[in-house]
Amino acid sequence: MNKIDKTFKKLKTAKKKAFIPYVVAGDPDIKTTEKIVLALAESGADIIELGIPFSDPLADGATIQRAVMRALSHSVSVEKVFDMVRRLRKSTDVPFVFMTYYNIILNYGVARFVKNAKSVGADGVIVADLPMEETKKLKLCADRSGFDVIMLAAPTTPIERFKMISNCSRGFVYYVSLTGVTGARESLPAKLKNEIKKLKKHTKKPICVGFGISSAHQAKNIARVADGVIVGSAIIKRIEKNLKNKTKMVREVESFARSIAGAIHSVG
Amino acid sequence: MRKMRKVPNKKGYFGEFGGRFVPETLMPAVQELTAAYEKASKSSSFKKEVKYYLKEYAGRPTLLYFARGLTNKFRKAKIYLKREDLLHTGAHKINNTIAQASLARMMGKKRLIAETGAGQHGVATATVAALFGLKSEVYMGTEDVERQSLNVARMKLLGTKVIPVASGSCTLKDAMNEAIRDWVTNVRDTFYVIGSVCGPHPYPMMVRDFQTVIGCEVKRELLKKEGKLPDYLVACVGGGSNSMGLFYPFRNDKKVSFIGVEAAGFGMNTGRHAAALMKGRVGVLHGTKSYVLEDEAGQIKLAHSISAGLDYPGVGPEHAYYKETGRARYVSVTDSEALQGVKLLSETEGIIPALETAHAVAYLPKLLKNTKKTDIVVVSLSGRGDKDMGIISSM
Numbered sequence: 146m147n148k149i150d151k152t153f154k155k156l157k158t159a160k161k162k163a164f165i166p167y168v169v170a171g172d173p174d175i176k177t178t179e180k181i182v183l184a185l186a187e188s189g190a191d192i193i194e195l196g197i198p199f200s201d202p203l204a205d206g207a208t209i210q211r212a213v214m215r216a217l218s219h220s221v222s223v224e225k226v227f228d229m230v231r232r233l234r235k236s237t238d239v240p241f242v243f244m245t246y247y248n249i250i251l252n253y254g255v256a257r258f259v260k261n262a263k264s265v266g267a268d269g270v271i272v273a274d275l276p277m278e279e280t281k282k283l284k285l286c287a288d289r290s291g292f293d294v295i296m297l298a299a300p301t302t303p304i305e306r307f308k309m310i311s312n313c314s315r316g317f318v319y320y321v322s323l324t325g326v327t328g329a330r331e332s333l334p335a336k337l338k339n340e341i342k343k344l345k346k347h348t349k350k351p352i353c354v355g356f357g358i359s360s361a362h363q364a365k366n367i368a369r370v371a372d373g374v375i376v377g378s379a380i381i382k383r384i385e386k387n388l389k390n391k392t393k394m395v396r397e398v399e400s401f402a403r404s405i406a407g408a409i410h411s412v413g
Numbered sequence: 414m415r416k417m418r419k420v421p422n423k424k425g426y427f428g429e430f431g432g433r434f435v436p437e438t439l440m441p442a443v444q445e446l447t448a449a450y451e452k453a454s455k456s457s458s459f460k461k462e463v464k465y466y467l468k469e470y471a472g473r474p475t476l477l478y479f480a481r482g483l484t485n486k487f488r489k490a491k492i493y494l495k496r497e498d499l500l501h502t503g504a505h506k507i508n509n510t511i512a513q514a515s516l517a518r519m520m521g522k523k524r525l526i527a528e529t530g531a532g533q534h535g536v537a538t539a540t541v542a543a544l545f546g547l548k549s550e551v552y553m554g555t556e557d558v559e560r561q562s563l564n565v566a567r568m569k570l571l572g573t574k575v576i577p578v579a580s581g582s583c584t585l586k587d588a589m590n591e592a593i594r595d596w597v598t599n600v601r602d603t604f605y606v607i608g609s610v611c612g613p614h615p616y617p618m619m620v621r622d623f624q625t626v627i628g629c630e631v632k633r634e635l636l637k638k639e640g641k642l643p644d645y646l647v648a649c650v651g652g653g654s655n656s657m658g659l660f661y662p663f664r665n666d667k668k669v670s671f672i673g674v675e676a677a678g679f680g681m682n683t684g685r686h687a688a689a690l691m692k693g694r695v696g697v698l699h700g701t702k703s704y705v706l707e708d709e710a711g712q713i714k715l716a717h718s719i720s721a722g723l724d725y726p727g728v729g730p731e732h733a734y735y736k737e738t739g740r741a742r743y744v745s746v747t748d749s750e751a752l753q754g755v756k757l758l759s760e761t762e763g764i765i766p767a768l769e770t771a772h773a774v775a776y777l778p779k780l781l782k783n784t785k786k787t788d789i790v791v792v793s794l795s796g797r798g799d800k801d802m803g804i805i806s807s808m
Contacts, residue, residue: 199711199712200581200712200713201581201586201590201698201699201713202590203436203590203593203594203597203699204436204594204597206594210580217712220710222710223710223711246697247434247697248696248697248698248705248707248711248713249710249711251695251696251697251702251711252694252696252707252710252711253711273436274434274435274436274697274700275434276433276434276435276436276437276440277437277440278424278432278433278440279432279433279434296437297436297437298437299436299437299438299440300438301437301438301439301440301441301442301600301601302437302438302440302441303441306440306441310437321436321437321438324438324597324598324599324600324601325438325597325598326594326597326598
């Protein structure tokens, strides 16, 4: 059984929901990302999403765009991110999921990406601009080696299409909470909870919800209906606020993550 | 040469190029658009409406002008100019925006968004929005806002909101990222008017179809005037819509050579150019798989061209397919050669071309070294130069 599946099985037995933080690898630099990732794992993250930066992140809002630019300002590449994961694997068992755009994988070589990602100890990948129809090649390589390709579903996805997406997805289904790009929001769509409840009837796979979630209160609310909650921009804002003091940065990220993790894990 | 395969296929592929690489949120929208376009292309009332506005509003058919001055200067071929620059708003872009806005109306979408580089597509979108009473917003890189300020003023006067984009290279690529982000956010009521044969399927096919009026008219007129088909078709290639519109109707006329002129910027070996087909690699940008300018790590490189409309690191997937199959030949022209092209056409014909168009003109001296006196060359005069007078006069 894959590590992500095991994680959800364990959570289910404990009647808990998953906390999935997201950071951009190399923001503000690889060394600090390593510390942040360990702090996130320490604070109760069940799975960690690592962004591999791409110059044209068209599904991302301003916060993640800036994080990506910070990472790219010192040329963070797939290779460097893989090296980082290899090092992190010595200290933590938390499942790692990459999030990136297809051009990065295509340029690296689809089969090579899957093989090397797997060998450094990563567990899956989410590709923001790769809809179901275009995943054939990636899935062919990934399914063979037990590497999870996690598919996205959106509020605009019709129910029949959602069923196909969830069939095709491995690990969990990433449900995009709103029609829009990533970025912390004050409030989330009113219909969100009902949407998730409805979708839960059509899949056995865990549904994790991301985009826009910025507070412990929101996270807790979503955790009541979803299997996991993904928080990205709100964490990156803590990184951005402390660019001049990296010790404080790691500390603030950890304490914020701890509050979110606590809120999510308090939901039974 | 065998007959070209009918492209794209149902999934939007031209050989290995094209497809749909967009966030899931947009997939239902591009599928809806594909279905709506299929319906529209069979609807006589849609075709009638587009034809009406192209004729009565935009000024089609455009002239196929025999360029006596140019012809006499080189004496190496008969040169014709397809005068898209004479269209309302001053470029071929209006062919596409009239059709896309009609489609938006048919689909009940009330808001148009667009990206623009030189501002010609932005102006063409703002124009049809005013004409049809639709709301419109145009994304434009801050660098382009500055170098194409006249077009910014035009868009504003037409009632369009111009949104400056200050990320990345602050040019067309970033304007397109931002337009896609807007589309993801407002997908339910917004129609994204893409200005070139780029983006996810069905755009490359749809924009091509809307621009083929250029090539169809050339074919008809030239047969009337010369009783034969052209030997060479020459057009500039940024995203590639005016060139594809010119080439496509001739795709199975094997004796007609296609020449696409890319922007070589400061020079092909300087790394500061916009020649995606000649120097790029296969990648995915803005929803489509095609040639892109990227570095070793797969990060998109900044393009450079004196012409804002060609300053783009990608190119339409059908051009990639034409390159791969050898159907078209792609060449390049530098910034300074393009300026010479402006001068050449202004002095010999009394026509001031846009900087984009000047790339096609500037290739003529090279092309004409290998032509016969009886050959016929048609150049797509995609846009007029008024918008570039600031840049041209400062050089």
